[in-house]
Amino acid sequence: MLAAGRSARMGRAKQTLNIPGQGTLLGHAIGQAKLLSRCVSVVVGARYPLIRYRCGQSATRWVYCSGWQQGLSASLAAGINTLGPSARGVYVLVGDQPLLDQRGLVALRDGARQTPDQVWAADYGSRVGVPAWIPRRLWPEVLRLQGDAGAGRVLNQVDACRVKIAGVKLDVDTPARWQDIKQMLAEQA
Incomplete structure (x- = not known):
């Protein structure tokens, strides 16, 4: 989970934003990551x-x-460099996509479990991105x-395997975007 940035466009630590009834934005993201793996590392930097x-959710590391x-x-390097020699790959997520399906x-x-040597990534239409599974063979390039x-x-x-994940294009970057996403989250609750 990448959450090290300073949230310049937000103007404050977006990781600590409160989702009514669900905890912080980062805590919610850790919960999403636990769907992928029981081992969740969170890479932090600014405002650590x-x-x-304030997260309110435990991470493995x-x-x-x-x-x-x-x-x-x-941030990617910091996270990957903490993984041991038995890791076959790494899931990469960011902490500001609370609407991921x-x-x-x-x-x-x-x-990723069925073919761990293959790259798996969220389909953004003309490109792929995170969330993604990056097999160990690609770590040197990363x-x-x-x-x-x-x-x-x-x-x-x-040649990544594309995965449709609703909500990938809706990330929290600005106060206005946060208000829109917070409303969508409230409607889902």
Whole structure:
């Protein structure tokens, strides 16, 4: 789970935003990640340890990314570098997509379990992105990313298995977007 950014467009730590009756945005995201794996690592950076303190949901491991200012590539590297030699791959999620459909996440998990050497990624139409399963064989390419480049660069260079996951295009980036998403969450409850 990548949650190390400073939320510049939001103007405050979006990870700590409260979803009425459901806890924080990050806590909700950890719950989503637990659909994929019982082992959930959260990569944090800006405003840590405040984010962990306010999260309200336990993770298997909290990973502090000291280079979080360098962007997504540093967060990805920090998370991957904590995994042991027996890890066959890694699920990559971000902490600001609260409307991800559970059925889509389960389809992603099931695909990765059936063929763990294959890349599995959310279908965005003209491209793929996170949530995604990245097999170990691609980690060297992910670790070579620089700056604010996320896993999408690598995912879109390979023949990824596309998974339809409703809600992938609805992420929390601005206060106005948050209000819209919060309303959608309330309607789902």
